[in-house]
Amino acid sequence: MFTFNVIEKTTLFTCWIALFSVAAAHNQLQNHKTSKNAKPNFVYIIADDQDAATFNPELMPITAGWLSDGTNYTNFFAPVSVCCPSRVSFLRSQYAHNHNITDVVVPYGGWDTFESYGYNGKWLPSWLQEAGYQTYYTGKLMNGNNIMNAVTRPTAGFNGSDIFLDPYTYSYINTSISHNGGPPIKNTTYSTDIVRDIGLGYIDAAVQSDQPFFIGLAPIGPHSQSLPAPPLPYRFFPPVSAPRHATLFNNTLAPRGNSFNPDWPSGASWVRTLAQANETVIEWYDYWYQQRIRALQAVDEMVGAIFEKLASENLLNNTYVIYTADNGFSIAQHRRDPGKGTGYEEDIRVPFMVRGPGIEPGINEVTAHNVADISATIANVAGAEADYDIDGRVMPWGSANAKTRDIGTPTHHLSEYWGTTIGETKYTQGIIYPNNTYRTLRLIEDDNNWAYTVWCTGERELFNMKNDTTQMHNDLEGLGVAAQSKFFNSTLSQAARVASRLDGLALFLKTCKGADCRFAWKHLFPNGEVTTMKQALNTVYDQYFDRLPKIQFTSCDLGYFNAHELPYWSTNLAFFHDLDTPNITLPLYKRDPEAYAWLQCGS
Known part of the structure; x- marks a missing residue:
């Protein structure tokens, strides 16, 4: 080195x-x-x-x-x-x-x-x-x-x-x-x-x-x-x-x-x-x-x-x-x-x-x-x-x-940025690089180490940090989920399944406040079914995460305007057991048509 x-x-x-x-x-x-x-x-x-x-x-x-x-x-x-x-x-x-x-x-x-x-x-x-x-x-x-x-x-x-x-x-x-x-x-x-x-x-x-x-x-x-x-x-x-x-x-x-x-x-x-x-x-x-x-x-x-x-x-x-x-x-x-x-x-x-x-x-x-x-x-x-x-x-x-205060779940971190950035040497003095607004989620557990970024341009990057520490191979490259669309499709690849979970976690974290920020999984799964990424990757949750609306920026702002970063997290987006169908887990859409319609709009 x-x-x-x-x-x-x-x-x-x-x-x-x-x-x-x-x-x-x-x-x-x-x-x-x-x-x-x-x-x-x-x-x-x-x-x-x-x-x-x-x-x-x-x-x-x-x-x-x-x-x-x-x-x-x-x-x-x-x-x-x-x-x-x-x-x-x-x-x-x-x-x-x-x-x-x-x-x-x-x-x-x-x-x-x-x-x-x-x-x-x-x-x-x-x-x-x-x-x-x-x-x-x-x-x-x-x-x-x-x-x-x-x-x-x-x-x-x-x-x-x-x-x-x-x-x-x-x-x-x-x-x-x-x-x-x-x-x-x-x-x-x-x-x-x-x-x-x-x-x-x-x-x-x-x-x-x-x-x-x-x-x-x-x-x-x-x-x-x-x-x-x-x-x-x-x-x-x-x-x-x-x-x-x-x-x-x-x-x-x-x-x-x-x-x-x-x-x-x-x-x-x-x-x-x-x-x-x-x-x-x-x-x-x-x-x-x-x-x-x-x-x-x-x-x-x-x-x-x-x-x-x-x-x-x-x-x-x-x-x-x-x-x-x-x-x-x-x-x-x-x-x-x-x-x-x-x-x-x-x-x-x-x-x-x-x-x-x-x-x-x-x-x-x-x-x-x-x-x-x-x-x-x-x-x-x-x-x-x-x-x-x-x-x-x-x-x-x-x-x-x-x-x-409780410690919370110390396995995830959200980095945020709004605006532009610059180079610092004589070869780039005065150059301003636009479209540098993004959210990056880092998740680290024993079996999972991921970096997931949503850019204001609509681009998405997913890096498996266990085998790609230099972040040269975007696992979402070439997939439909990398484009601006409203929902994920876990049938496309394992990368899409991972990204759907990370996007859902970031969807909550991007507007979290106070103690809520320390317990993100608890807000996605209020009944405690999921507390780790390993658990979230169970295929039984594919439908839930796929149908969560994806994070989207309406513009590449110079500052933080939450109205331009949709959707907002709502308790209606949380996962619940359907008590009428044992052994099958479904989100709340079935009981709340308005929440379901809102979710379909992704706004």
Whole structure:
């Protein structure tokens, strides 16, 4: 997967082993220590645009060493594959169709839109404060925190904050910061090192208090450098590393999987129209990748510094340390320019690893979770409450302390997107790719691992992720169910049978709210006949799923307009036993002609 010269590889491996030893020594040292706080602390580290593939010991040895005592969730996803909406899903523990922050700029996203909805102060840090926590945050919060509104629209809910401000958020060496809601302050220290140093200071402040704490650390690495460039709002450049890392990974190439710049078109919508990149472009892509992983080295060092500080303050035994990212990133997959914004794995699968009290070391490969679940779990463990019904599920590492909420069924995840997307290199500056509105459902169980996407163009994709991890073979290709039609036909193929189930599940999830989102199968099958995909694939349910109306978009909107995404879920669509015909299962159509007629119309 990676290509190193001998010196690079030997040095990295040696450092990795040494750092594992240091981490293990600290772990043993902390075993007999306790914190003065009864409630646990939280350190939340969120990288920017880091795909799951770049979260590995070879590229981030320090982080891997310290988190080796934690659980690695390998099926963790972004609810929206772009930063601002995904970050709001964390802060509010909601799907994007509920918080309706769907873009990075007004009118559909950004800080001003977030604040205008009344969300400022009604989010995780505020819940934690009410539960007795000191809360701190530094780095990037979301797009739209800028030098014009830093004072007029300051963030609420933090005891201490140092928020990066646009238009300099993505400048690695010329950052503008608002300290505790104050006016912009310029800082020319390397951006990730700023986050590190401020974070260490927060720990110093927190230990002076008898209260438990939450500290959010949000470096911009490995996001592309982005600077104002009229007439474009911004122009993208490769990420910038700290000078100390500038010569690393000189021979490392972007991963060459089956979907890397393929010989034939793949994907759907605008993706399928892309031309194959030539060697000159691919060389630029490799350089872009090198800069991404060089920028990650300062993030890796920051994680180590935070762990060292927690260890020195006797806090490791009572602190959960979380590492994740807001969305993924792709380079040349399906011929795409470096960037994000689609429902393919590179864009939505992100790292998630947590270490803390009661967490067993290992890998969780079965359950599927998303960014909204993080805040739900933190709140649950901290004994904090939102003043609305949140969508997120309590993850297994926090379920032992569950008091008021059920965990739900952690086997499905819905990624959503509305609008357009862009490429980020010099070869695509200014190009906007339209028709990028879609819903992607990921379902993961022991026997089933599927990715199903409905595009606003009417196209549908189904990938069996057990044997097609690069998503190059759409199982619906060439079938009638791939076109815009109202219903499925399970007699066409096994793929059609699978798609009918996934479409039905997504039909419910696309407008779900609160606790309902955690129990999708229960709403399709109120009597409990089906709780897994394996059960749903029983042929006895073919007629039910085939006759459910399919998800359809009436237009490719730039924002979320639910009237343009039909049909709406209704309890009349749920499955019921027909009590007059034992051993035969039928939907409610027989008893409710109006529901049957409505279903036939598919609207």
